[in-house]
Amino acid sequence: MQSDIDLIKSILKGKKPAERILYERHRQRWFRLALRYGTSKLEAQDIFQEGLVSIFKDLHQFDSKRGEFVHWSNRVLVNAALRFLKSNQWQNTFTDLKVAGNEQEVSENVLDKMAAKELVQIIQQMPLGYRVVFNMHVVEGFSHKEIAKELEISIGTSKSQLSKAKKALRNMLEEFFLNEKD
Amino acid sequence: MADNKNNLEGFFKNRINDFDKSTDGWDLPNESVWRNARNDFPNYPQKKKWNWKLGALIVIVSTLVLEGGYIYYLKNELVKTSKGIEIIQGQIGNKNNTIAIIEKEVFKIESELEKRKLNKQNLIVSPTQKNQIPIGFILNQDELNKSINRGSASTQIYLNSKDESNSFSIGNIETTGLRNDFKIAVAESTPISFSFIEIENVFPIKKLDLISEYNVVIPKLKQKKEKFELEINYNSLNFETPLTYDFEKLEKKDFGENESSFPIQFKGGGLHLSYNIRPKLWLSVGLRRTIGGFENIFVDKLIYDKSGEYIDNEGKIINEFKIITQTGFSDSGSSIDFEIPNGTNINDGDLFEAEWNYSQKYKFTNIPVGVNYYMGNDELNCFIKVGLGWNKVSLGKHFVEARLSYDNEILPIKRNQESEKELSSQFVNGFVGAGLDYKLNPIWNARASFTLEKNFIQKSEVLRSNSTSKVFNIGLSYRF
CATH class of the missing domain: 1.10.10.10 (Winged helix-like DNA-binding domain superfamily/Winged helix DNA-binding domain)
Known part of the structure; x- marks a missing residue:
């Protein structure tokens, strides 16, 4: 099996099939991340799509010496999620809400x-x-x-x-x- | 509480990343997302694949085209060359006819000369003396050099008496590099053929204008240059070697110096192979094998050492003295046993007379590599040579003969212990020399030289100093 780095090298050489392989390998991880930032699957798909484009656009900036691809791609996806959220739902996001109840231990x-x-x-x-x-x-x-x-x-x-x-x-x-x- | 906090955070982190339990596709995006996103992916430049088949085809086609063109070119050249050859063959045919005539005439002349046993002096053409010469003569270079009027525009050569109608002029003849080994011949025919006949294989005349209507043929011959030389020589070599000797129990004040120098004379022969690397400069490698030796006699007094005494099987008192002699090449040791006759009482520390005669043979091999530079003219050259050599000196056995006496009574020698082994020593030397080289004929040279060789013998306990050798060399060389 080709490593992430080999796939990225292939993509940067213009080999389109490698894009799909890399996508298949990480799509579940990436989509779960998008799901956690969104409120629904529909919203997650928008975040995911934007993040996906960012990942593949910035692929040439990935430096394997500075960290693993998983961490790099997660961060790109988080940034994409933040961009999406800022453009749609960001007003009064960080106002303090009263949360009912005390800290309870969850068994x-x-x-x-x-x-x-x-x-x-x-x-x-x-x-x-x-x-x-x-x-x-x-x-x-x-x-x-x-x-x-x-x-x-x-x-x-x-x-x-x-x-x-x-x-x-x-x-x-x-x-x-x-x-x-x- | 802290545990609970860690518990909650760790739980979330682990469980969310637990991908094994995904079954219903809730955490997978729709395929449309991929399709939409893919449209916005950048198109990274695709590296062009080298189409080796196309490349190979291009190479093959190019090769065929070039080959075809080249073959076409060669065909044209062949046609041109064939025509040229035909023309040249025609010319050669004509010239061959002329040369054949000349050769025939020369043969006639030489035969005639042989018959008449004419003195060459009678054949000299002298423009100043205008000596009569017969038609049909052979003139060697020395004679030609004498006959031509150097520096003048032309030289009149009379072929028969002082008849102006039967003479011709040689103008602007350049004789630089003329050699002795060709002859000039004039044929008895009309028109008179005139030719410098190549006797060996060199035709050194660079320019010759004949102010006449005589038919002149000058064969163009390629000058051959000798590149190699093999020299066989005889060498007389004087090796100045330090000698040290150290007799045990020696009374040095009677013996004198314990270190001196004496020459060892070597004689032998050798071979040199040289290669002409530049004009006048030859690279040379050689092999020299010489044999020499020495024989010395010392008369002196030694101190008797009673501790060396022992009784032999016959009940006689025997003493042993050791002799260690060191030469510039290596050390040699030997010992003698001598008898103390009955009734002779020698005490410890007494002096007794000793006469030592010892000798040793050497074999000396030398492989020199160097350059020779020649200066001079065609016949006589002086030359200098310089280079390095590898040397090996083999020492033969050290022979000792001794006569001992005490109080006018001979102490009989019971045993001479000669050195048991043959030793050898190797070293490098540098040499510089000069000599004379005389050309006997185009291929044989005689040569004599003197060379000084500085031998870089490493100093040690045994070898006290460097040595110098002087070599006289005479030889014969063959150039090819």
Whole structure:
């Protein structure tokens, strides 16, 4: 099997079939990322499409010495997602919302029963600000400083958004299981 | 709480990236997304694939076209050359006829001369003395050089008496490089054929204008140049070598210096092969093999050492003395056992008379590589040579003969222990020399030279100093 780097070299030499191979290899990972930033599959597809174009347009800028292709492509996709979100839903994104309830511990039994699909659905239901900060910090591994820079907010806001996102997430998880029991 | 926080974050991160449990395609994009996105992908420049078949075809076609053109060209050239050859053959035919006539006439002349045993002096044409010459003569270069009037516009050569009608002029003859080994011949025919006949294989006349109506044929012969030379020579070599000797228990004040120098004379022969690399400059490699040796006698007093005494099977008192002699090439050692006769009482430290006669033979091989530069004229040259050589000197056994006496009584020698092994020493030398070279004839030269060789013998305990050798060389060389 050709490595990502070999495929990228082939693409840069104008070999079109290599584009499809690279796409097939990563589309699920990329699309899940898009799903987490969007609120629906339809919205995720728009983010995904924009991100996909960015990845292939900027492919010549990828430097294998500076990191793996997976991380580079994820970051390009996150940027695409942010661009999409900023152009559509960015107003009042980071206003503090009151989140009901206290911090509750979520038992491991509860978490074990959840699949990726349910988790993504829960994330999609979170307010945009929470969702973005949570995704960037928890899943993509951005630091608060990086998040602040990308989203043009303060580090404090980033931390606050994350904290509230997690609270909201716990509430949503509890609610999800209550509904499941019913 | 912290555990819970880590628990939640880790859980999300891991579970979201758990791709194995995707079954219903919820996390896969529609195919239309790919199609739409693909339209916006950049078109990276596709590197043109080398079509080797097309390339091969081009090469083959080009080769055929070029070959065809070249063959066509060659055919045309062949036609032209064939025509040229026909013309030249025609000319050669004419010239051959003329040459045949001349050769025939020359043969006649030479035969006639042989018959008459004419003295060549009588054949000299002298424009000043206007000596009569017979028709049909052979003139060698020396005679021609004497006969022609150098520096003048022309030289009148009379073929018969002082008859002006039977003479011709040679004008502007350039004799640079003329050699002795050709003759001039005039045939007894009308019109008179005049030719310089090549005797060896060199025709050195560069220009010859004949102010006459005589039919002149000058064969154009290619000058042959000798490139190689083989020399066989005899060498007399004087090798100045330091000698050190060290007799045990020697009373040095009686013996004198314990280091001196003496020559070893070598004689032998050699071969040299030379190659002419530039005019007057020859590269030479050789092999010289010479044999020499020495024989020395020392008379002196030695100090008796009683510790060397022992009793032999016959009950006689024997003592042993060792002799170590060092030469410029290597060291040699030997020992003698001598008997102390009954009734003779020699004490430790007594002096006794000793006469040593020792000799040694050497074989000397030399392989020189160098250059010779010649200066002079065609016949006599002086030359200088310079180069490096590899040398090997083999030492034969060291023979010792001794006569010992104490208080006028002979101490009989029981055993002469000669050196057991033959030693050899190798070294490099540099040489510079000069000599004279005389051309006996076009291929044989006689030569004599003197060479000084500085031998780079490494100094050591055994070899105390460098040596110099002087070589006189006479030889004969053959050029080819």
